Amino acid sequence: MSKKGKITMLLFFISIIYVIIFMHPTLWRDESFTMALVKHNYLDIIHLDSMDVHPPFYYILLKAYLSITTFWTSSLFIKVIFARLFSYIVTILAFITLGRTVRAFGVTGGNALQWAGVFLAPSVMRYATQIRMYALAGLLLALLLNQLQHYDNSHKPGHIILAVLFASLASYTHYFAAVSAGFLLLLYFVKFVIQKYNTQSLVYSIVLFLGMFFPWGIVAYFQVQNVANNYWIPSMDAESVLDDLVNLFTDIHTLTIYDNWFAILMMLLCIYPIIWSYREMNKRFNLLFSFVMIDFMLTALTGLLVSIMMRPIYLARYAYPIYLIFIFFIAVIISQMLAKSWQKRGFKILNYLYLALTGLLMASNVVFMGQSQVINYDLRSFDLMSSVEGYKDIPRDTINVNPNQGVNNIAQKIVYIDSIGKRVRLKDFDINHLLGNENRKLFHGVYDNVDMDSVKDVKD
Structure with missing residues (x-):
């Protein structure tokens, strides 16, 4: 095996090992909400979710998946790991789908180097194992892009039907996935108009896309109206706008301005492969890549503009x-760049410098993120397991939980105490910290094992 091949395989195995530290049973508060919601039946999931601020498809699919994969156990610890595995699996499927998409242009897609580049990149592993809808939305957008490209090549109506289906499912997964899906459809419509193709099918598809979302769109309208003025997303200022623009490009959280500078540097490092692609890659590939970049920018700008002009609704994730x-x-462009231009004298030194800086920054990101995961989640998993075992030994059916601890701990303990068949009693707990608004009906519907009575003797 060549030296480059050995380095590639090493990075590939590092990315596989990297995922293990993300497979922990401790829960972030939104993940606790997910696990609490999916214990309900399908109709109740839809009903309860209609009182929240997200569409229901991810929760329905996750419940079905857990029903198949974890029917043999009642342990919530195991179910949480399987729920994380679900997000990882759909991220792998997105990677495979995108690899098949670029291969249509004669470009190698889906190799080990590209795998390592994607799964070691900032933010990917965080959301590829999170018990939330972002990984699923990524797969659905990848499938949409794949079918739009197939339709562009063949003009067969089956591809546009599938494209509309995936766009609609993305819309029922996350509202900003709907924004991204809508912009992709619009960009292809503009392309066909410019090239004087028959746009009738795509016009019908856009109308059908809007029509398929209309039933839940009514619910979405009332969800927006029900969001209280004290919704938890903070008001927009220069710092929050910058954070929402660059946050995805770093996992390093030192709680200083260096986080954003690190992210900006990672963004700047994306410029070199972009320039190389427009110089060396074929035009059809670059057009598709341009659509992806435009869609990324339009999605972020739409969220920021609505947040600034109306109410804060957008976060980088x-x-x-x-x-x-x-x-x-x-990752694909860098892979092609190394394969095609590495031996060219004009590119060789520049490639070495670029890879050295990129590798240093990505390695720093992986190390800091890995350290954060181990300290904040993996090590705390032992305390969580010990706490749950202790709750089992308490003879009472109701456990008093200290409301003065972190909201992540409270939400996590609620769902774990529920999993062992006991109730929770909280004193003076502000649900705004958990749900983002004063929606007590949603809180008691999802966390139906919680009593909010006053408690004189609070014990954790």
């Missing part, structure tokens, strides 16, 4: 699904 596709294309 909402653009993660299209970011995942962007990162895949960057």
Whole structure:
């Protein structure tokens, strides 16, 4: 095996090992909400989710998946690991789908180097194992892009039907996935108009896409109206706008301005492969890549403009699904860059410098993120397991939980105490920290094992 091949395989195995530290049973508060919601039946999931701020498809699919894969156990610890595995599996499927998409242009897609580039990139592993809808939305956008490209090549109506289906499912997964899907459809429509293709099928598809989302769109309208003024997303200022623009490009969280500078540097490092692609890659590939970049920018700008002009509704992670596709294309371009231009005298030194700096920054990101995961989640898993075992030994059916601890710990303990058949009693707990608004009906519907009575003797 060549030296480059050995390095590639080493990076590939590092990325496989890297995922293990993300497979922990401790829960972030939104993940706790997910696990609490999917214990309900399908109709109740839809009903309860209609009172929240997200569409229901991810929760329905996750419940079905857990029903098949974890029917043999009642342990929530195991179910949480399988739920994380679900996000990882759909991220792998997105990677495979995108690899098949670029191969249509005669470009190698889906090799070990590209795998390592994607799965070691900032933010990818975080959302590829999170028990939330972002990984699924990424897969659906990848499938949409794949079918739009097939339709562009063949004009067979079956591809546009599948494209509309995937766009609609993305819309029922996350609202900003709907924004990204809508922009992809619009960009292809403009392309066909410019090239004087028959756009009738695509016009019908856009209308059908809007029509398929209309039933839940009514619910979405009332969800927006029900979001209280004290919704938890903070008001927009220069710092929050910058954070929402660059946050996906770093996992390093030192809580200083250096986080954003690190992210900006990672963004700048994407410029070199972009320039190389427009010089060396074929025009059809570059057009598709341009659509991905435009979609990424339009999704972020739409969220920021609405947040600034109306109310804060956007966070950087909402653009993660299209970011995942962007990162895949960057990894593909770097792979092609090394294969085609490494031996060219004009590029060789520049490539060495570029890879050295990129490798240093990505390695720093992986090390800091890995350290954060181990300290904040993996090590705390032992305390969580010990706590749950202790709750089992308490003879009472109701456990008093200290409301003065972190909201992540409270939400996590609620779902784990529920999993062992006991109730929770909280004193003076502000649900705004958990749900983002004063929606007590949603809180008690999802966390139906919680009593909010006053408690004189609070014990954790």
